[in-house]
Amino acid sequence: MRVFEDIESIERPFQNGVVTIGNFDGVHRGHQTLFEKVMKKAALMDGTSIVMTFEPHPSRIITGKKKPPLITSYERKKNLIREAGLDVMICAPFTREFASLTAEAFARDILAKKIGARAVVVGRDYSFGKNREGDIRLLREYSEKFGFEVDTVDWLPIPGEEGGKISSTKIRALISRGKVADAAGLLGRHYQAEGTVRRGRNRGGRLVGFPTANISLKELLCPSAGVYAVFVDLDGVRFQGAANVGVSPTFDDHIFTVEIHILDFDQDIYGREISVSFVEKIRDEKKFPDIPALSEQIEKDAARAREILSAASDQ
Secondary structure, X not given: OEEEOOOOOOOOOOOOEEEEEOOOOOOOHHHHHHHHHHHHHHHHOOOEEEEEEEEOOXXXXXXXXXXXXXXXXXXXXXXXXXXXXXXXXXXXXXXXXXXXXXXXXXXXXXXXXXXXXXXXXEEOOOOEOHHHOEOHHHHHHHHHHHOOEEEEEOOOEOOOOOOOEOOHHHHHHHHHOOOHHHHHHHHOOOEEEEEEEEOOOOOHHHHHOOOOEEEOOOOEOOOOOEEEEEEEEEOOEEEEEEEEEEOOHHHXXXXXXXXXXXXXXXXXXXXXXXXXXXXXXXEOOXXXXXXXXXXXXXXXXXXXXXXHHHHHHHO
């Protein structure tokens, strides 16, 4: 997959470009359906399958706020799009200048002239241009004017939820409530977060008897407080683990942390990058009367994590 980190670096229009446009945070099953449609249409047209996305998240520029927290980092999103099999990814830096483009200018100058779009594939509620002035009806008008087709794709329904559709907003809500197993069904994989292992408060192994790797999720979405069964990927090797998310109330220091006890593992990995896949919530966070009681519970949590992760590995 060729990656263009800005629009200006595109030297010439692509051959019969078939493009889908969106932020694609999470690259969930709904997004994957769009990608499949793009690739099939590009194959029929002897064309180029293209994903156009944005960095940073548009709402951070439009509203001036840091939220929403991201389901996927930019690098993770790029890798997932690559794995989907697209030919090209274009990441447009989302600036105030870019946000001020009219719908017509975006369709004419970006889609038709710069990218060379011959077909645009989007969801039925797609909007574009300054103040989101453009909708599907307007996009179809511009498609006739500037020489490209418009295909719309229905959003995927959420199984068992009448009227519900798979969306990044829905997935964020599930993860923030700790429902990571439900979120996995919409993502098509476990929710995954990356972080650099940093030094904690030197109490996991020393006081509790279970050493932990502490990471900061930075701008990534954090599951609700509690203990989770997780997979941990380090340098291409996958380990089982149990993660504690929260303030560790037994210690009364009220400092929020994400601490991962990697099962059957004893290496110094400070400063190294790990990826944590949240598979299932084991329990809510709880204050214990003393450290021995906490250690006893962590041992039970680790055993439960083994059961959950062994079953997940067999699927």
